[in-house]
Amino acid sequence: MERFAWKGRIKPGMQAEYKRRHDEIWPEMLELLKAAGIRNYTIWSDGSDVFGYYECENGVAFAEATQANSPVVDRWNEYMDDVLDLVMDPETGAQPKLRLMFTME
Numbered sequence: 001m002e003r004f005a006w007k008g009r010i011k012p013g014m015q016a017e018y019k020r021r022h023d024e025i026w027p028e029m030l031e032l033l034k035a036a037g038i039r040n041y042t043i044w045s046d047g048s049d050v051f052g053y054y055e056c057e058n059g060v061a062f063a064e065a066t067q068a069n070s071p072v073v074d075r076w077n078e079y080m081d082d083v084l085d086l087v088m089d090p091e092t093g094a095q096p097k098l099r100l101m102f103t104m105e
Helices: 015-023 027-035 060-068 071-080
Strands: 002-010 038-046 049-056
Touching (some): 015 071, 049 060
C-alpha cells in the first residue's frame, strides 16, 4: 500500500469553517475517496497549517487519476477555495506529493 501526504494553509479566520465543512463532508465525496482506494485519511492542523495523510490501496497513481477525473472533487475544491490555500499539481489534479523521509513499520 502506498502512502500519500499533502500540506496546505487555512485562510485567516477560517479554521472553524474548515473544520465544520469536514465534519459535514458530502457523502458523495466519501464515496469517491473510497472508490479511489483511499484509506486511513487523516488531516491535522497546527494553527493555519494543515497536513493530510492517506493510504492508497490501489497505488497513488490510481488515487490521483480517480480524483482528477471526478466532478465531485472539482466541486469540493471549489467549495473549499474560500477557506484553504492549496496548490494543485497540474499534471495529476491532486495535491503535490510530499517526499517521504522516514517510515517506522
